[in-house]
Amino acid sequence: MKDIINPQIEQYIEKHTRQESPLLRQIASDTQEHPNAQMLTGKVEGQLLRMLVKLVRAKRVFEIGCFTGYSALTMAEAMPHDGEVITCEIDEQVAHDAQNYFSLSPHGYKIKLRIGHATDVIRAVPNDLDLIFIDADKENVLSYYNAVKPKLRKGGLLVVDNVLWSGKVIHPNDSEAMALDTLNKRIMVDPQMENIILPVRDGVQVAMKKP
Ligand SMILES: C[S@@+](CC[C@H](N)C(=O)[O-])C[C@H]1O[C@@H](n2cnc3c(N)ncnc32)[C@H](O)[C@@H]1O
Known part of the structure; x- marks a missing residue:
């Protein structure tokens, strides 16, 4: 993943953003051993998710793509005791790792x-x-969008990661960049949604279902 923002500014943002819990730090650190470590959302995007969860007073969250559990646990930590995060993962090995971390957290039961x-x-x-x-x-983002949108309540938020795909969405010439560009364009003209793309990490799409 290529930096979209000047690396010094990235470092400044990282340094001046709220610290995550010790367990989240451990997940991030342990995951560095994983060959796809760059897939983990990390502190800054994690704190954005935490903020969004709190702003909509989320009690029911659905995540597609758990990996080692960083973002799922970040959101669970931000939710009330009766909150629920349903997360899904296709890779059994990373799902097993994630479940182990969840069992170490007082929020894991959510x-x-x-x-x-x-x-x-x-x-x-x-x-x-x-x-x-x-x-x-990323190739399937549009079909996920179409399938989950009816399940989002009015006023709820749909958040999609990596929507700038290292900037490749400007001139998309691979299947992921094309899919993400199509999704970004589709959300913009969707009369049910209003949206903003934030240049956080690899680009974060935040779309609200209009009340
Ligand atoms: C970018 S990572 C998720 C990172 C995670 N949200 C975090 O903060 O650490 C994407 C994950 O999606 C999983 N995945 C890929 N295709 C999938 C599919 N069709 N269904 C469920 N999970 C899938 C991958 O195995 C990978 O662990």
């Missing part, structure tokens, strides 16, 4: 980890979700 393909998991997810975070295979 997280329901579903192992399987997102398309199958979405069908069983309840309606009236307060926040949906899409962070899995």
Whole structure:
């Protein structure tokens, strides 16, 4: 993943953003050993998710793409005792790691980890979700968007990671960049949604379902 923002500014943002919990720090640090470590959202995007969860007073969150559990646990920590995060992951090994971390957290009981393909998991997810975070295979973002949007409550937030794809969405010439560019364009003209793309990390799409 290529820096979109000047690295010194990135460092400044990192340094002046709220510190995450010790367990989240441990997950981030342990995940550095993983060959796809760059997939982890990390502190700054994590704190953005935390803020969004708190602003919409989310009690029901659905995440596509759990990996080692960093973002799911970040959101669970921000939720009330009766909050629920349903997260899904196709890779059994990382799902196992994530579940181990959840069991170490006092907020872990809020997280329901579903192992399987997102398309199958979405069908069983309840309606009236307060926040949906899409962070899995990028080629399928549009189909995930279409499948989960009816399950988002009015006033709820749909958040999608990596929507700038290292800047490649400007001249998309690979399948991921094309899919993300199509999604960004689609959300902008969707009469049910209003949106903003934030240049956080690799680009974060934040769209609200209009009340
Ligand atoms: C970018 S990572 C998620 C990072 C995570 N949100 C975090 O903060 O650490 C994407 C994850 O989606 C998973 N994934 C890819 N395709 C999937 C699919 N079709 N269904 C469910 N999970 C999928 C990958 O195995 C990977 O662990």
